[in-house]
Amino acid sequence: xxxxxxxxxxxxxxxxxxxxxxxxxxxxxxxxxxxxxxxxxxxxxxxxxxxxxxxxxxxxxxxxxxxxxxxxxxxxxxxxxxxxxxxxxxxxxxxxxxxxxxxxxxxxxxxxxxxxxxxxxxxxxxxxxxxxxxxxxxxxxxxxxxxxxxxxxxxxxxxxxxxxxxxxxxxxxxxxxxxxxxxxxxxxxxxxxxxx
Numbered sequence: 001x002x003x004x005x006x007x008x009x010x011x012x013x014x015x016x017x018x019x020x021x022x023x024x025x026x027x028x029x030x031x032x033x034x035x036x037x038x039x040x041x042x043x044x045x046x047x048x049x050x051x052x053x054x055x056x057x058x059x060x061x062x063x064x065x066x067x068x069x070x071x072x073x074x075x076x077x078x079x080x081x082x083x084x085x086x087x088x089x090x091x092x093x094x095x096x097x098x099x100x101x102x103x104x105x106x107x108x109x110x111x112x113x114x115x116x117x118x119x120x121x122x123x124x125x126x127x128x129x130x131x132x133x134x135x136x137x138x139x140x141x142x143x144x145x146x147x148x149x150x151x152x153x154x155x156x157x158x159x160x161x162x163x164x165x166x167x168x169x170x171x172x173x174x175x176x177x178x179x180x181x182x183x184x185x186x187x188x189x190x191x192x193x194x195x196x
Contacts, residue, residue, distance in 0.1 A: 004097075005145055010069065011071070018079055019076075022081065024089060072130045074126070074130070098111070099126060129141070136153045145170060
């Protein structure tokens with residue numbers, strides 16, 4: 001997982017509400033090893049016909065959005081089961097930030113463990129950003145974690161909230177385990193002192 005600081009990238013709009021984790025990565029791919037990559041599984045049944053050909057109307061199959069790194073979603077994004085593969089599929093595809101009015105709780109927590117930034121903004125702001133993504137035709141959005149702002153092509157910076165510790169981990173490119181291991185010497189010293 002890489003560091004997340006500032007992302008300047010194309011944003012893809014997704015209008016549907018309640019996109020669940022089974023739509024993000026269908027259950028039949030859950031036996032796949034993470035090392036094999038899950039990007040091609042992302043929104044598999046929404047992106048492709050049964051014969052494997054792309055559905056031209058799906059947003060990530062349209063030319064302005066094929067390389068999008070930001071997803072501007074709707075309410076209750078990634079609700080449903082607690083599969084970490086939903087985050088893995090987004091990350092492996094190239095999505096680094098999802099903006100929505102609300103997320104499934106477990107998905108929201110899992111994002112931080114894999115370096116994907118979930119941004120919660122008021123519904124009206126997200127609707128405006130989705131509209132801008134739809135008309136911008138690839139003009140970049142800016143997600144700035146240090147200042148906690150999202151700026152669309154209109155130039156308006158919208159501030160979002162994030163837990164300070166989670167922000168620190170994303171900026172460092174660490175999950176909780178890596179953070180703990182980075183304090184190995186202090187942990188060893190503490191354990192040695194307790195043994196006396």
